[in-house]
Amino acid sequence: MPEASEWSVVETPEQPVDETESSNSEQNGKLGADEAAAAGSPPARSWTPLVEQIRAGNSEAMTELYRTFSRGIRYYLCRQLGSQDLEDKLHDTFLIVVQAIQRDELRDPEKLMGFVRTVVRRQVAAYIDDAVHTRRDFTDLEVGGRVPDIRGNPEQRAMVDEKAEIMTKVLGGISRRDREILTRFYLYEQTQEQICEEMALTETQFRLLKSRAKARFGEMGKRKLERGRILLRKV
Amino acid sequence: MTNNYSHCLTDTQLEDYAFGRVSPEAVADVEEHLLVCSDCQDRLQAEEEYIAAFRVAARTAQRPVQWYKPLAAAACLVMAVGLWLPFSSTKVDSVDLRAERGGVLAPAATAVAGHKLELRVDLAGLESRNTARLQIVNATGAPLAETRLDGTSVAPMWTLNRKLGAGTYWVRAYDSGGKQLREFKLDVE
Numbered sequence: 355m356p357e358a359s360e361w362s363v364v365e366t367p368e369q370p371v372d373e374t375e376s377s378n379s380e381q382n383g384k385l386g387a388d389e390a391a392a393a394g395s396p397p398a399r400s401w402t403p404l405v406e407q408i409r410a411g412n413s414e415a416m417t418e419l420y421r422t423f424s425r426g427i428r429y430y431l432c433r434q435l436g437s438q439d440l441e442d443k444l445h446d447t448f449l450i451v452v453q454a455i456q457r458d459e460l461r462d463p464e465k466l467m468g469f470v471r472t473v474v475r476r477q478v479a480a481y482i483d484d485a486v487h488t489r490r491d492f493t494d495l496e497v498g499g500r501v502p503d504i505r506g507n508p509e510q511r512a513m514v515d516e517k518a519e520i521m522t523k524v525l526g527g528i529s530r531r532d533r534e535i536l537t538r539f540y541l542y543e544q545t546q547e548q549i550c551e552e553m554a555l556t557e558t559q560f561r562l563l564k565s566r567a568k569a570r571f572g573e574m575g576k577r578k579l580e581r582g583r584i585l586l587r588k589v
Numbered sequence: 590m591t592n593n594y595s596h597c598l599t600d601t602q603l604e605d606y607a608f609g610r611v612s613p614e615a616v617a618d619v620e621e622h623l624l625v626c627s628d629c630q631d632r633l634q635a636e637e638e639y640i641a642a643f644r645v646a647a648r649t650a651q652r653p654v655q656w657y658k659p660l661a662a663a664a665c666l667v668m669a670v671g672l673w674l675p676f677s678s679t680k681v682d683s684v685d686l687r688a689e690r691g692g693v694l695a696p697a698a699t700a701v702a703g704h705k706l707e708l709r710v711d712l713a714g715l716e717s718r719n720t721a722r723l724q725i726v727n728a729t730g731a732p733l734a735e736t737r738l739d740g741t742s743v744a745p746m747w748t749l750n751r752k753l754g755a756g757t758y759w760v761r762a763y764d765s766g767g768k769q770l771r772e773f774k775l776d777v778e
């Protein structure tokens with residue numbers, strides 16, 4: 355299914371990259387204490403030497419940049435766009451990052467992570483834009499035209515089906531009320547506060563139910579995997 | 590941990606990110622960490638697979654069981670004959686229009702032709718919560734119906750006043766500036 359996630363908040367690809375989009379816990383002061391401790395902590399390493407070497411055209415520095423970010427970029431692209439042409443998209447994105455650094459568009463090298471994130475998000479927006487326009491052009495020409503499937507593949511679907519089978523067993527083993535609580539949260543995306551209020555639950559009870567279901571799911575999945583291995587050994 | 594960052598994301602942060610509930614102020618921190626931390630990437634992937642599995646399982650459980658169908662059909666017939674009312678005209682089907690996450694493709698949204706439809710539209714994950722309008726168009730892009738939203742719900746319900754014939758439809762969500770935020774495919778059979 356085509357879907358333009360975060361469409362409205364990603365800038366157009368033509369705009370110059372601004373590393374100040376990178377948020378910083380110290381600067382924005384908007385994170386709670388727990389979040390500030392956990393999310394986006396200041397890097398233990400300095401990015402300046404790496405950025406300077408890339409500016410100077412050092413190929414080892416480019417390899418290092420690739421090693422540091424490629425998995426994360428690949429993951430983000432795959433999460434947003436699916437696995438189709440993923441390596442090409444990764445390559446294009448990486449190239450844009452390197453070229454932008456070499457054009458001195460990254461003013462503060464310490465904001466490299468925010469800079470990379472901005473480039474990746476713009477790439478995602480551009481790919482989604484392309485996909486939607488391709489579909490519109492197509493429907494103008496032919497009634498009933500369909501968007502190329504940019505998300506998921508048969509392997510991923512099979513994996514989800516397999517896990518859903520385990521989940522069905524987990525859900526079958528809990529009370530109707532507990533099932534409703536989890537369904538409200540995971541399927542209907544109601545917030546913890548809303549569910550606790552409407553179902554007369556404490557926060558602790560809610561968390562406990564969630565973690566028990568998850569633990570049960572994990573155990574059953576592990577058991578299933580082991581059974582599969584035993585069967586494989588027997589074959 | 591496989592990088593130089595001392596703090597990984599909490600379970601709550603990962604869950605919030607998977608549901609698109611991280612505030613715009615905090616999302617950059619979370620995504621920057623995810624760019625370089627393979628542990629948190631794995632944890633997020635596991636979380637999203639868990640949510641996807643839950644949804645498939647929960648939806649399967651919600652579907653009516655097969656043996657029930659002949660009884661329901663017989664009941665409809667009795668009512669239609671007895672009351673001179675077409676029972677199907679009051680039937681409302683609930684349809685989930687979901688945005689996919691984690692690169693995992695869920696089953697396409699489908700509905701029955703001629704039934705009254707109640708669409709639950711997945712707007713979770715949009716950083717911009719100012720979704721103002723939903724529109725349904727047919728396969729050629731011609732608008733069929735539209736509704737305004739309050740802009741706060743992550744899964745607003747839209748009861749269509751008109752019934753749809755068989756075909757492919759697209760439900761689009763727009764922000765207040767008229768920019769398209771999301772598009773969902775709906776197959777009516």
Ligand SMILES: [Zn+2]
Nearest residue numbers: 597598626629
């Ligand atoms: Zn981490």
